[in-house]
Amino acid sequence: MTESEERENPAADDATKARERRAAAVRGAERILGAHGLDATIGERLTALTEAAWSVADPGRTGDLYGDGIVADLEERVAGLLGTEAAAYFPTGTMAQQVALRCWAGRTGNPTVALHPMAHPERHERGAFSALSGLRTVHPTTEPRLPDADEVRDFAEPFGALMLELPLRDAGYVLPTWDELVAVTEAARERDAVVHFDGARLWECTTHFGRSLAEIADLADSVYVSFYKTLGGLSGAALAGPRSFIEEAKTWRHRYGGQLFQQFPAVLSALVGLERELPRVPDYVAHARVVAEALREGFAEAGVPWVRVHPEVPHTHEFQVWLPYASKRLDEASVLQAEQTRTSLFRRWWEQGPPGLSVTEVTVSARGLEWTADDVRAAVADFVALIPPETAAQNA
Structure with a gap:
């Protein structure tokens, strides 16, 4: 984007900067509840694929x-x-x-x-x-x-x-x-x-x-x-x-x-996923239920007036969390937590329904299995403490 384009579209520029800051914060975190392939660099993903590929394919094959x-x-x-x-x-x-x-x-x-x-x-x-x-x-x-x-x-x-x-x-x-x-x-x-x-x-x-x-x-x-x-x-x-x-x-x-x-790079990664990730999915689903309950308990202990984990008992290893705050405040708290505590609990938040009611999606995968219920509750307490005070700008 050129300088003139940035001046003409400041909202897009702000969104890009926010995305880059969020990505940097997650990459710098030592503990992540829901890791995603997009968190890794190109080099990291290529290295991981190369190391895993030969467990599912013959390297001498055309x-x-x-x-x-x-x-x-x-x-x-x-x-x-x-x-x-x-x-x-x-x-x-x-x-x-x-x-x-x-x-x-x-x-x-x-x-x-x-x-x-x-x-x-x-x-x-x-x-x-x-x-x-x-x-x-x-x-x-x-x-x-x-x-x-x-x-x-x-x-x-x-x-x-x-x-x-x-x-x-x-x-x-x-x-x-x-x-x-x-x-x-x-x-x-x-x-x-x-x-x-x-x-x-x-x-x-x-x-x-x-x-x-x-x-x-x-x-x-x-x-x-x-x-x-x-x-x-x-x-x-x-x-x-x-x-x-x-x-x-x-x-x-x-x-x-x-x-x-x-298409062999994408196909190799699919075969690796079937070999390595698919057998672990039932463990992710089981632990998502532990995490969901700990999140609910953590927000109650932190004094949050209302919280909804949906479904109450997750059907898969992914579920929603709803909180009564503007999404900009929750986005800022999520980034601050990763930057200051090296723990990434939540990613993006969206406002759906009445203004000031926001939702995020939680995914429990391999790195999430390392989290105990106590870890989740402690991370929630840190997250709530970092939610910025309400201002007109943040609710705009």
Whole structure:
């Protein structure tokens, strides 16, 4: 950004400086509750990938070419984990789901997709379903949870596909019970609709449901999974389902520009994630419940007048924390804590609902396993002490 552009857009400049300060504070922290791949430098990530890659691949092997070789190996691995006939690797989940729902629309003859208004395609993809694929979306419910069987069964108009995001991230990483999930998929099929799982974070769902990945995926006609969410890969996704459906999806993948020349770095990171992170996810989920309770206790001990941990018992290893303060004050406290105490408890905060009510997302992963409940409560006390006094500027 040039000097003239900075003068013309001071808000963007301030946002950039705040992001850089936050990133530096987290990188300098000795203890982090929820570490993220973006915390590392390029050199650190390349070194880590190089060191881990040879545990999942032969270094003497030639690279992939337009989706063969190690890419095909990853597709076979995912299909095996999900119990499907086949899988296709995609550079992004947005593309994978565009293709999946487009293919189902052609097969069912109905371009209408029933999904939650908080689902990723509705919130974060700039209307891509309608703009690119000619799909139309409808919402069986607007409640902050997935639709139930009655809402699907009694919906007032036909739809060709029911798309369920597992877990529903923007509602708090929430999941239905296993019986509710079975019932809602059965209700969709009573209406001659197919079921597609947006399983970007499907890896996190086995503990809550008490079922294997294959048992969960078996409820759907197709499933999308991400390799950078939960597993810590560089990027990439997979679409899994019947073999004929996946072959059709690969055709559309090419048309959408997803048949890349070579993809082995991202694919290697996905294989490493499946090998190293996936077996640890149940531990992350279990410890997230310890952390959630300790956070609630810590805020009560610190005298915060109101706090909400949602869900009260996390369904996955990710959940929300709500506090009655402006987001700017909480962002500042989060950065100050990392800078002054070398402990990073929270990241970004957003204001949702009434002014002065803010929410953050907490992820408990490998480094979070080191935190005891006492550690969490102590960090909360430090965080609350660093919340700046209320001012007009901070609430603006």
